[in-house]
Amino acid sequence: MQNLSRRDFIAAAGALGGGAMLGGCGDSETASNPAATPKPQPSIGEESGKLSILEWGGYEAGGHKAQKSGLYAGTPYTKKFGSDGLSYTYIVNDNQSLQKAATSGPFDVMHPCIQMVPSFVDQGLVQPWDTKLLESFGNLDPYLLEKGKVDGKQYMIPWDWGYASLLYRTDMVDAADATSWDLAWNEDYKGKIALWNGSSSNFELTALKLGIEKIDEMTPDEIQRCKQELIKQKPLNKFLWSSEYGQMHPAFKSGDIHITYSWQAAYVIMKEAGLKVDFMQPEEGRLSWACGFMLGADTKNYHHAHSYVESFINHKSNAQMVNLFYYGSSDTTIKPSEVENKALAKELKIGESGALEDPSVHLQSFQPNRALYEQAWQEVMAS
DSSP states (O other): OOOOOGGGGHHHHHHTTSOOOOOOOOOOOOOOOOOOOOOOOOOGGGSOOOEEEEEETTOSOTTSTTOOSOOOTTHHHHHHHOSTTEEEEEESSHHHHHHHHHHSOOOSEEOOBGGGHHHHHHTTOEEOOOGGGOTTGGGBOHHHHHHTEETTEEOEEEEEEEEEEEEEETTTSOGGGTTSGGGGGOGGGTTSEEOBSOHHHHHHHHHHHHTOSOTTSOOHHHHHHHHHHHHHHGGGBSOOBSOIIIIIHHHHHHTSOSEEEEEHHHHHHHHHTTOOEEEOOOTTOEEEEEEEEEEETTOSOHHHHHHHHHHHHSHHHHHHHHHHHOOEESBTTOOGGGOSOHHHHHHHTTTOTTGGGSTTEEEOOOOTTHHHHHHHHHHHHHO
16 A cells, blocks of 8 residues: 555545644655756746645645635735635655656645755755745744755745654553653554554664664665564554554544554544543654745746745744644744644644754654665565
């Protein structure tokens, strides 16, 4: 079964009245970084305002007919310019974001995840943003902004982020067992565990368990070590889930599983369902992801693209996104008091500076050897 991204279920989240989607991000395979030279641009009045956007389903601008999740972000743009000029091409995972950007464009605005930045730049698909045209730029997390730079140029404007860890039933799992990623290998819970059917994420968490420092830059030997550990772990799973809402959530709520790989949204959702749960803080650290907006190299709507992205990164849009999807936001001015779910504010450390810079958080990054990760995962599945 094809691995699904965290955004495959955004429409389902909207239908459920809010809530987050899946939280794993993929990887890319390129490395070099060509310099970009700013081009003279016409005024916004000379642009057509017809924006082609590469996006995940559910992230359409508020006011657009395709927006069904209740997202406010983008509304300032559609109120000013209308929504008829916006057209969306959809992606379902991070590798596809690069593939479609290269073959289905050109696009004015794209929304990949942060580990994809080197690949988009290397393939000449994007150009740097003029941050002076983004009124809310000064509110954004400097750490994430730095991750979105190449050669000192701001190629990505970060927007959304989150964590990945093991969610577990505190009434079914001994607290003494729930301190490490090793919980997924605990035979006392055989048949009550469900990891995600996601290759990179499973290799990353296994690398943390084994004490491998560079989880996204593993050597071939380190990848093989992780493969052997995952082969040992595989029989302990009730199943490997590919659908958060279709498989993992129902099984966790029913008690079929007591331990699962998840994102912070599931923690909030299960607590609201009345279950006794915790979102583990492994001694090796949690995984994390972050995504944002990139500007098409050949856009004919330079100023419209900047106005569109500003309508997503402003404070009101970011605060509403956090409450709707249970994500973290790149806006550092959001306060815990603005987050409706206080457990979420605590888990995301909203209002605390440097949440993603903490040594206990491992933000996904570029994987030079991604093909070896994928090959090894296929060998795990075939074992």
